[in-house]
Amino acid sequence: MKIICIGRNYAEHAKEMKAETPTEPVFFMKPESAIVRNGDPFFYPDFSKEVHHEVEIILRVCKNGKNVQKKFAHTYYDAIAIGIDFTARDLQAQCKAKGLPWEKAKAFDGSAPMGEFMPLSHFKDIHNLNFNLDINGKTVQKGNTKDLIFSYDTVIEYISRFVTLKMGDFIYTGTPEGVGPVTIGDKMEAFIEGEKLFSCSVK
Secondary structure, eight states: OOEEEEESOBHHHHHHTTOOOOSSOEEEEEOGGGEEOTTOOBOOOTTOSOEEEOEEEEEEEOSOBSSOOGGGGGGGEEEEEEEEOOEEHHHHHHHHHTTOOOHHHHSSTTOEEBOOOEEGGGSSOTTSOEEEEEETTEEEEEEEGGGBSSOHHHHHHHHHHHSOBOTTOEEEOOOOSOOEEOOTTOEEEEEETTEEEEEEEBO
């Protein structure tokens, strides 16, 4: 099982990060140890002073695939969840400044909390989903999947050229604008179409 994350997949987020809008999907990976199950706490790591939240829609891969054609890509995922791609922004900045890989800023233990997965049939239109993240009752991020630069199917086609997809893999599809820091004591709740499908406390 692996976690594949798509970076800069919403134009407004790319702008807030002062980054170019990509012309092809950008992806990186997190290990299984990054997962935090719904309702379990996220423990703030001692190696960072600036951990940021990035709320994302997650796809669950339902069968193995290599070099998947876009027209068949929709058959490779069967459920959707909402979760957080945590980023140690201070570590990421240090790595970028030195031209180094920044896995330690993205792939650390606990950096991928995720909510409960719901079958695709649970949603009216998975390509037009409103979603948001609230911290301590205040909405800090909101987005809609219609604004994805690269659609789910485009992402699956692209990733599978380089990496074989396996049943049980997860794909984080990108975050909208509004990323920011979390602090110990924060209560995070995430919603798809107004339905709360994720909660996590920062400890």
